[in-house]
Amino acid sequence: MPTFDYAPAPESRSVVDLSPSYGLFINGEFTEGTGSTFKTVSPATEEVLAEVTEASAADVDAAVAAARAAYTRVWSRMSGTDRGKYLYRIARILQERAREFAVLETLDNGKPIRESRDVDVPLAAAHFFYHAGWADKLDFAGLGTDPRPHGVVGQVIPWNFPLLMLAWKIAPALATGNTVVLKPAETTPLSALLFAEVCQQADLPPGVVNIVTGAGPTGQALVEHGDVDKVAFTGSTGVGKAIARSIAGTRKKATLELGGKAANIVYDDAPVDQAVEGIVNGIFFNQGHVCCAGSRLLVQESIAEEVEARLKRRLETLRVGDPLDKNTDVGAINSREQLDRITELAAAGEAEGAERWSPRCELPSKGFWFAPTVFTGVSQTHRIAQEEIFGPVLSVLTFRTPAEAVAKANNTPYGLSAGVWSEKGSLILWTADRLRAGVVWANTFNKFDPTSPFGGYKESGYGREGGRHGLEAYVRTGA
């Protein structure tokens, strides 16, 4: 336990100007929409933040029509140099309004301000800067002959990194000359609506970016719309499979960024204190609501006891609570539904015989909260070793040989990411070569950069986002 308490250090909310209700952003303007409304709440307090519009199929149709008109009349005719200028402008405005975005994201999502301020918002701006640089160089990106945009892109994103996932989707689409209709997740629509204001501020031609809010049916209307040329989806594997089925046989292109169950492998020669920091960052960053979270710790048997002891000591120092407090390490769970899912899976872990442990921590009485949790004695058949929990829950397994580590790491339907901790470069490379994961981190975890492609194998989806590879999904080439 810490020997002292931190004084409260709350970030002020005054920088955010919340409207009681929000419409849809179609053709450069906020419109009322024809559907019903729903409320978005702060997961830390259950306070209603705003009423948001549930876009109907007719609204989605209007948004796609606006995107089509903008594509045909303006955006596809504009030079890459000029498109790049808009992207640079958006990036700079995101930086200028960074504090506002960080506070809003933390209010709507429940993630600690430390993370929205230092990770989500700067990385979102970095994605626009990076793709702005590509806009006039696509012919030289090695994408093939005469790279051209697809047209209108329908994009659907999840709630764990609302602004960052928006940036991963919109920046490459615009850089390559496509126009977009994007649907944010129903529990975190507010930063996308603030981004719509940024588009206005940047004088982006109307219709190039359209934002429609709503839940599954709105997303379904978007991905199934007949005039959408390409679908870009990030979310659960279940919904990703449904989308793949619904667009099979059509001319639509698709990229699917889905779930994960990453192994974080710690060999007996690893620097243990650094590995412990990497384990904590791997699973407790963003409350474990991370597709590439290191949710399965594979630790070599000879050091398992030591790693577990040091990990538990470190977890006693994590501060769980008010996400707007600058000292908070672990914030609120994004929704009651997600809290119920985490609670159910953790109960299954206990019922199946794994040993459950959490540090002593007082959870706020209102809002959605789950204490950081570690399961030891986990076997590969346990549900907590197989299913994506998407919460602050770590399953610890052990191994004896590198071959066993690789076999256990790959024993999952997913294949998004993995971590390897060792002093030996040769062992890291040997292991990374054999892991079926899109991203492998060595002696670090959860590092993101717009220049680096990100994406999965197997049920973690297909296609890459970021880097030169990420551009490929947004262009067609050849005759």
Ligand code: NAD
């Ligand atoms: P989800 O699949 O429930 O929802 C994602 C989005 O899809 C939401 O906007 C939702 O409204 C929409 N949606 C729901 N049903 C739909 C349908 N039938 N058609 C079209 N859209 C529909 O996922 P979630 O719970 O919001 O997010 C968590 C999941 O996202 C986790 O599985 C996580 O691993 C995954 N994720 C993956 C990545 C990645 O890059 N691979 C990144 C972040 C999150």
